[in-house]
Amino acid sequence: MQSSYRSCLVLGTSAKSLINFRGDLIRSLSNKDLHVTLSSSKPDFSDLDVFSHLNNVEYQTIHLERNGLNFYDDIKTLFDISSLIKRAKPRFILAYGVKLVIWGGLSARAAHVPFFALITGLGFAFQGDSFKRKLLTKLVVFLYKIALKSSKAVIFQNKDNRNIFIDKGIVPRSKTYVVNGSGVDIKKFNISEFQPTELNFLCLSRLLGEKGLREYAAAAKIVKLKHPEVNFLLVGSEDASPDAIPLSEVNSWSDYVDYKGSTDDVKPYIRDSHVYVLPSYHEGIPRSTLEAMSMGRPVITTDAVGCKDTVKEGFNGFKVPIGSIQELADRMLWFINNRKEINTMGVNSRGIIETKFDVEKVNPKMLKIMGLIE
Numbered sequence: 175m176q177s178s179y180r181s182c183l184v185l186g187t188s189a190k191s192l193i194n195f196r197g198d199l200i201r202s203l204s205n206k207d208l209h210v211t212l213s214s215s216k217p218d219f220s221d222l223d224v225f226s227h228l229n230n231v232e233y234q235t236i237h238l239e240r241n242g243l244n245f246y247d248d249i250k251t252l253f254d255i256s257s258l259i260k261r262a263k264p265r266f267i268l269a270y271g272v273k274l275v276i277w278g279g280l281s282a283r284a285a286h287v288p289f290f291a292l293i294t295g296l297g298f299a300f301q302g303d304s305f306k307r308k309l310l311t312k313l314v315v316f317l318y319k320i321a322l323k324s325s326k327a328v329i330f331q332n333k334d335n336r337n338i339f340i341d342k343g344i345v346p347r348s349k350t351y352v353v354n355g356s357g358v359d360i361k362k363f364n365i366s367e368f369q370p371t372e373l374n375f376l377c378l379s380r381l382l383g384e385k386g387l388r389e390y391a392a393a394a395k396i397v398k399l400k401h402p403e404v405n406f407l408l409v410g411s412e413d414a415s416p417d418a419i420p421l422s423e424v425n426s427w428s429d430y431v432d433y434k435g436s437t438d439d440v441k442p443y444i445r446d447s448h449v450y451v452l453p454s455y456h457e458g459i460p461r462s463t464l465e466a467m468s469m470g471r472p473v474i475t476t477d478a479v480g481c482k483d484t485v486k487e488g489f490n491g492f493k494v495p496i497g498s499i500q501e502l503a504d505r506m507l508w509f510i511n512n513r514k515e516i517n518t519m520g521v522n523s524r525g526i527i528e529t530k531f532d533v534e535k536v537n538p539k540m541l542k543i544m545g546l547i548e
Contacts, residue, residue, distance in 0.1 A: 181209040183264040185255065185278045187240055187271035189217030189233065190438075193224050195294075195356050195461055196270075198533045199540060204230040206546050211262045213255075214238055214274075220438075234258055240273065241415045243310075248277065255281040266326070266544060270294050272314065279321030290544055291321075291328045294356075295458035295480060296335055318344045327543050331355050331458035334479040351543050355459030357533030363468035365524050366445045368517065372403045373510055376447035376471075378440055378462040379410045379454070381419045386453025386476065386496075388419070391427040393453075393502040398430040401510055409443050411436035444469045448516055449509050455496050457481050459531075468527040472519035474505045490522040 182203060186192035192200065192212050203210050210231045215238040217225075225233045236254035239247040255277055259267070269278035270292035282289035318339070322328055328345045330336040330352050340347050375394070379385040387408065394406035408431050412421055424433050437443065440462065444450070450466035450473050457480030463473055467484065473491035475481040476498075485491045492508070494501040509516060541547045 180207060181211060181262055181264050183211045183213065183259065183262055183267045185236075185267065185269035185271075185274040186212065186214045187238075187274065188214050189221035189225075193221060194438075198357060198359055199537050200228065200231060202537045202541060203546075204228060206541070208265070208546075211258070211264065213258060215240070234262075238273065240271065241413075248273065252277045252281060256284065259285045259287060266290060268292060268544070272297050276314075276317045276321045279325060283321070283324045288326045289322075289324065291325055293328060293330045293335055293339070293458065295331070296338065296456060315342050315344060322349075325349060327351055329353055329540070329543060332480050332483055335458065351539075353539050353543075354531050354536050355464055356461055357536030358461075358464045358468045358527055358531050359533050360468055360528060363441065363444075363465045365468070365470035365521075368448055368520070369446055371446070372405060373401075373449070373513065374405045374407060374447045375449050375451050375506060376407045376409070376443055376466070377451045377453075378443065378466070379408070379452065380413045380415075381410055381421070381424055382413055382415055383417045383419055384455040386455060387424075389453045389497060389499050389502055390451060391431050392499045393506060394427075394430045396499070396503040397506045397510070400507070404506075404510060406431045407434060407443065407447065408432065409434045409437055409440065440465060441469070444471060447471060448513075449474060449491075449506070451475070451502075451506070452481065453494070453496075453498075453502055454478055454481055459483060464527060464531050467523035468531075470517075470520035470524045472509070472516055472523055474502065474509075484526075486522070486526070490519050490526055 200210055211234055213234045213236050216235050225231055237250040259281055264287060266288040267278055267282045268290045269275050275291045279289050322345050328350050333352055336350050336352055339345050377390050379387060397404060444466050450471045452460055452463050452475045454476060456478050459480050463484045473485050475485055475493055476496045477493045478496050482493055485493050487493055492505045494505060
């Protein structure tokens with residue numbers, strides 16, 4: 175491992191997320207003549223192969239259980255990050271994901287290393303009104319306050335999440351910044367012509383309840399009764415979260431939802447779709463939606479935090495209330511009955527991406543916040 179002032183450490187929720195969601199940013203960092211150490215849980219062999227082809231980049235495994243609360247696991251994560259900082263001696267640290275922001279922030283504070291936190295969404299801990307959820311929220315807020323006390327900057331993907339952190343006293347406004355999501359490589363996710371098939375709706379999501387997948391399935395069932403020729407595709411991996419939807423439940427939707435499993439390449443599924451749907455309860459800025467928009471797909475999403483920032487009502491799609499089913503089905507039926515509008519709205523989606531969410535515009539802002547460019 176290279177130990178140098180010209181190095182940085184990036185802590186991510188998984189090897190795959192570092193590749194898929196931060197790949198462009200990582201390349202931007204390495205192009206600034208920085209040796210970049212990436213770290214998360216144990217990667218797959220295919221992930222390591224991707225990292226090996228990146229200049230000035232190495233991967234170091236730490237113990238990380240992304241979901242749940244376990245004292246032993248979390249202490250082990252804290253210890254591993256602290257040890258990694260001592261070995262790598264980074265110029266600065268960037269972390270995303272609740273646990274990595276907290277334990278990374280605490281470790282950076284103890285080691286007096288500049289720390290940048292990227293808040294990609296509030297996650298499970300800030301949602302729900304049950305006693306356990308409220309208790310969890312209080313604990314996470316407390317830990318965030320300690321971990322971010324000495325942070326250089328806290329970067330958000332939407333203003334709503336930033337305001338929550340400020341209102342709860344986690345960070346002062348002066349330390350906060352907002353960027354337009356993770357950005358999209360508009361060359362990689364280029365606009366794609368619609369396939370001359372029956373209408374295909376698509377949802378890309380991990381199998382989680384708060385992604386609105388049950389609502390997606392219920393709305394698909396309603397629409398299928400009227401239009402059996404229309405297809406509803408679902409692509410995404412299983413998850414270990416307390417909010418996870420069992421695969422057995424997903425398979426029970428098979429009469430009206432075609433579950434395709436997980437994938438490392440979403441482009442073919444977007445290319446074969448006509449309308450993208452994400453009925454999520456909360457997001458930072460949903461990357462899957464941005465990728466679908468970049469490929470020229472109109473969107474049906476919710477008026478939830480993060481989701482609402484991707485749609486101009488009636489221009490590139492529609493927003494429905496969180497948890498709605500009939501409203502979601504009604505918007506699906508609108509696209510079926512107004513198919514000629516799909517192309518127009520899809521072009522509008524692409525325009526929004528080019529104007530606001532192009533990675534070539536987002537990453538320079540990230541680099542400027544971290545003091546790497548003027």
